[in-house]
Amino acid sequence: MYSEKLGLGYLLTGIIVASIILLVFFIWKVFKMDAVLAFWVAYIFTRPLGASVGDYLSQPTEYGGLGLGTTITSVVFLLAILAVIIVLTITKMDIKPKDSVTTSRSTDASNHKVLFQTIAVLGTFLVIGVGGYLFCSHNIATQTDVSLTSLRGQLTDFITVETDIQKYVDETDFSSAKSKANDLEHSWDTSAAELKSIDKTAWTSIDGTIDQVLAAVRTGNPDVAKCDTALVNSLNNLNSANN
Numbered sequence: 703m704y705s706e707k708l709g710l711g712y713l714l715t716g717i718i719v720a721s722i723i724l725l726v727f728f729i730w731k732v733f734k735m736d737a738v739l740a741f742w743v744a745y746i747f748t749r750p751l752g753a754s755v756g757d758y759l760s761q762p763t764e765y766g767g768l769g770l771g772t773t774i775t776s777v778v779f780l781l782a783i784l785a786v787i788i789v790l791t792i793t794k795m796d797i798k799p800k801d802s803v804t805t806s807r808s809t810d811a812s813n814h815k816v817l818f819q820t821i822a823v824l825g826t827f828l829v830i831g832v833g834g835y836l837f838c839s840h841n842i843a844t845q846t847d848v849s850l851t852s853l854r855g856q857l858t859d860f861i862t863v864e865t866d867i868q869k870y871v872d873e874t875d876f877s878s879a880k881s882k883a884n885d886l887e888h889s890w891d892t893s894a895a896e897l898k899s900i901d902k903t904a905w906t907s908i909d910g911t912i913d914q915v916l917a918a919v920r921t922g923n924p925d926v927a928k929c930d931t932a933l934v935n936s937l938n939n940l941n942s943a944n945n
Contacts (some may be wrong), residue, residue, distance in 0.1 A: 705754060706891040708838035711766045716754035723747050736816045743823060752779070765888050839895055853901050857908075857944040860890060864937050867919060871929045876919070879929070883919045886912065904943045911936035 705715040723744045730740035760775040761767025770778070790796050863886045870879035890912055898905040911932070918924065918932040 712758035719751040
């Protein structure tokens with residue numbers, strides 16, 4: 703959502719997420735944040751970090767990536783994981799000596815401290831997340847032509863892409879159809895905030911039918927009839943709003 707729909711890009715989104723993880727480490731180290739809470743916050747953010755970095759490496763250059771493709775990106779990630787495993791296996795830096803492991807009895811005071819920290823963390827991310835979303839959405843909305851009150855004439859490119867997908871489906875060229883589906887998804891996500899600000903109801907309806915097209919075309923064993931049904935439904939929706 704942040705990298706595509708809100709236009710931050712894969713690299714900047716990855717840098718932001720990595721900075722959050724480093725900040726959590728700093729707070730744990732300096733301000734004695736609860737270790738279990740710090741671990742789970744950092745662990746959860748490894749998911750968007752991996753997604754952002756993965757997309758930055760694999761996505762085509764015209765979409766803001768490096769264009770390495772999914773195979774090379776997977777190899778890069780695999781080598782990085784293997785390197786970490788080898789280093790930890792040799793150095794054992796992630797294992798505490800037995801004599802340094804201590805057990806402490808949980809107290810009401812410590813439980814209250816952890817509860818307070820958890821609420822503070824959740825509140826902080828909620829405020830920053832929602833605030834960042836509203837800020838980016840506002841920037842996109844200010845760039846939108848305020849004279850537009852409908853999506854009329856704004857959907858021609860999407861109609862063209864879906865028409866191409868339909869042609870490839872009818873030719874049972876699902877490799878090309880899936881490639882075009884990727885183009886459709888990226889361009890739709892990129893334009894989502896702007897189009898949604900013009901007509902949220904129409905955008906929501908179209909978004910649902912486009913999701914059906916993507917699901918039908920990208921399935922492991924695409925069915926021509928199901929793809930055609932989804933495409934006809936989506937094209938009717940797009941043409942109706944565009945005209």
